[in-house]
Amino acid sequence: MHIKKVTLSLVATAVAAVFMGCQATAGKQANAAAPDKMPAAKMAMKSSAPPALAPLGKAPIPPDNKLTSAKVELGKLLFFDPRVGGDASTGCSTCHEPEQGWAWAEDFSRGYPGTVHWRNSQSIINSAYFPRQFWAGSASSNEKQAKSAAKGGVAGNGEDDIMEARLALIPEYRKRFKEVFGTEWPIIDDVWHAISAFERTMNTTGDYEVPLDKYLKGDKSALSEEQVRGMALFNGKAGCINCHNGELTTDSDFHNIGVPPNKRWEEDGLAQITFRFEQYAKGQTEEGYRTAKSDWGFYYRSKNKWDKGKFRTAPLRYIAYTAPYMHNGVFYTLEEVIDFYNRGGVDEEGRTTLFPETKTKLIKPLGLTDQEKEDLLAFLEAFSGPEIEMEKPEQPPYAPLFTLAELKAAQEAK
Structure with missing residues (x-):
């Protein structure tokens, strides 16, 4: 069913406020005196040659969250358990499905019931390696990412005490949390540690090593x-290496590469409500709230004008399974992505970013031939190995309110 186009107006604002329980008002103009351009010192840092591609090493393990098999198994249960969320319907795996690249195969990710998310879901595969999580880098670890997703208004919408109470009513969880963390009851911060421990085992290493890493190892x-020719293009004429480099195949920095707005915001009323709510939630200025027609990206974090429309460089390993692509899922195939870059950050309709003033100069027409595009596509396929599959575990049940013996005794007492 097609949703009629609605106007982005004060009506959407009011609905968003009521629906999401948002009582916030738009923030005051932030950094009004900030310069319009990136500081020269930061621009100079970009002039050095990018690191070469390198095989993926061992995932870093934080000292305050050591991995144990019991903790990983507990984290696996919690990852797939929707009771770690607001109304026990939306868990980690709701937006990170194993069958969909451990992400979600639509432009916008799923949202909490009655909402829709406003960005594309990124895969959890190899997430242990990244110093910045989410498209705008708002989380610095798996633990903070899990917490933010489970409690976010358009994602999990969970409350700490409610989630803890649910888990405490499940004997299997009480047993496992005591074994792993030594607590009598599940503690919410330990939930994030357990989920993160599980996620840190989900990597393209070992049996899931990608062809490129095997090649780089000798x-x-x-x-x-064809892939070798594509690698030469990747490192040379196509310029992909400028941002997709090193062990992580990402510079973990933020760039405006010209991605146009998703048209879904023009025709999906629910997506519009989410979009306006997020403007409030991320401290948008009043003027920005009223006029925004696309995602402002890293600006929501920095409040610097030169960061409008910038997003974290997406890693490339496992991309064969994680379509659609870009922060708003506007491209459904890697062929579309290559054509977008070949045109200089412009889609097939001639659309580009609404923030041309911040678009990186690294993006320019490439002049790739049809054969070169095929070679480059073949090389991109070398960033993905075997699909990481997993059956969803059976969720442990709540404790019964009464045992059969207690029910029998109550009936006999009557």
Whole structure:
């Protein structure tokens, strides 16, 4: 069913406020005196040659969250358990489905019931390696990402005490939390630690190593001739290496590469409500709230004008399974992505970012031939190995309110 186009107006504002329980008002003009351009010192840092691609090493493990098999198993249960959320319907796996690249195969991710998310869901695969999580880098670890997602208004919408109370009513969880963390009852911060422990085992290493890493380690048969030609384009004419580099295949920095707005905001009323709510939630200025027509990206974090429309460089490993692409899911195939870059950050309709003043100069027409585009596509496929599959575990049940013996005794007493 098609949703009729609605106007982004004060009506949407009011609905968003009521629906999401948002009592906030738009923030005051932030950093009004901030310069319009990136500081020269930061621009100078960008002039050095990018790191070469490198094979993925071992995932870093934080000293305050050591991995144990019991903790990983507990985290696996919690990852798939929707009771870690607001109304026991939306858990981690709701937006990070194993069958969909451990992400969500639509432009916008799923949202809490009655909402829709406003950005594309990123895969949890290899997330242990990244110093910045989410498209705008708002979380610095898996633990903070899990907490933010489970409690976010358009994602999990969970409350700490409610989630803890639910888990405390489940004997299996009480047993496991005591074994792993030594507590009599599940503590919410330990929930994030357990989920993160599980996520840190979900990597493209070992049996899931990608062909590119095998090649970089010395197995020259791991790539085809076409892929080797594509790698030369990646490192040279196509310029992909400028941002997709090093071990992580990302510089973990933020760039405006010209991605146009998602048209869904023009025709999906629920998406519009979410969009306006997020403007409030992220401290948008009053003027920005009234006029925004696209995602302002890293600006919500920095409040610097030169960061409008910038997003964290997405990693490339496992991309064969994580379509659609970009922060708003506007491209559903890697062929579309290559064409977008080849045109210089412009889609097939001639659309580009609404913030041309911050668009990186790294993005420019490439002049790739059809054969070169095929070679580059073949190389991008080398960033993905076997699909990481997993059956969803059976969720432990709540404790019964009465045992059968207690029920029998009550009936006999009557």
